[in-house]
Amino acid sequence: MLTEAEEVIHARTAIACEAATGLPGTFSAWREDGLLAVLATAPELRFLRTISGVTEQNLPSAIRLAGASCWDGDPPTLVLPAGLNPAGLVPDGVRPIAILPLTGLAASDADVDDSPDIDVFLRVLLDGYESGGVVTEFIAAEHRDPRIRRSLLVQDGVPISAAALSPHGEGVLLGGSATPRAHRGKGAQARLMAHGLAAAAREGRRFAVATAVEGSPSLSNLRRAGARVHLRQAFRLG
Incomplete structure (x- = not known):
């Protein structure tokens, strides 16, 4: 796997x-x-x-x-x-990698826009990342690609969190998710993840994959969702 x-x-x-x-x-x-x-x-x-x-x-x-x-x-x-x-x-x-089987997932009741305006999506995503320079340009270019599926969590008519995924064969990659600082602590990312996983399962995808930093909220959310985390070892030439 x-x-x-x-x-x-x-x-x-x-x-x-x-x-x-x-x-x-x-x-x-x-x-x-x-x-x-x-x-x-x-x-x-x-x-x-x-x-x-x-x-x-x-x-x-x-x-x-x-x-x-x-x-x-x-x-x-x-x-x-x-x-x-x-x-x-x-x-x-x-370099942790999380693998989550897409079985027994309940439908999400979150208010999610799965066809958001790209500029609005990027504004929310990049506000959440709080990056800059080349990193921001790279993230924006990647998430403008039409092969990436974009979603926004909406609360009281306001988009408060962004997440993206992409299908690849029997799997999906969860990548590109962030919540602006003003809306953190509301479980937004967990709700978006549940929504995306349920949609992927309905399509017949078998598993989801994500990478995250050890100790990060993202990895904690994945573990709570039932993901198995493999702590791959990173090395460089001596």
């Missing part, structure tokens, strides 16, 4: 890289020897520079790819499943 989940994440990242073509820098997502590689040259987006899909069998190929010239001397992060701890690599934190 972890392999399937990483495939879903990579498919969504490929969409984001295609959508960001007009931004400064280079964005690319590709497959090589069973590995899933992502290149982003903007320093602010270095967290995207990864090699995943790593197993004990293709680990040597992953290390060779991490040392390739395409990275221009700034090697990517190798994201490995828990328990795979090769000698010679330097630990660099964890």
Whole structure:
């Protein structure tokens, strides 16, 4: 299941890289020897520079790819499943991935707009992220792509929280969700997530995937919803 989940994440990242073509820098997502590689040259987006899909069998190929010239001397992060701890690599934190089976989900009664005006959606989403510069431009480009499904939670006629997902085969990627500071603490993200998961289940999707920072509210919401969280290990070349 972890392999399937990483495939879903990579498919969504490929969409984001295609959508960001007009931004400064280079964005690319590709497959090589069973590995899933992502290149982003903007320093602010270095967290995207990864090699995943790593197993004990293709680990040597992953290390060779991490040392390739395409990275221009700034090697990517190798994201490995828990328990795979090769000698010679330097630990660099964890990259949690949450996997949630889409079974037994109740319909949501939240007031959700599933066809929001894109500019309104982006305003709410970016207000919630509180980012800036290249990161904001990248998020906006990704979430303007027509392959991304956008939703807004509405309260008393006012959009208070934004969330996005994208379908990929039997799975969906939950990605791009935020609530502006003035509306936090109301359970908005949990309600939007429940709405999106129920819709995906009705379509016949089998599982949902999300990435989040360990200790974050997003990861807590996913755990409460029944997700299994895999704490993948991040490494860099020594």
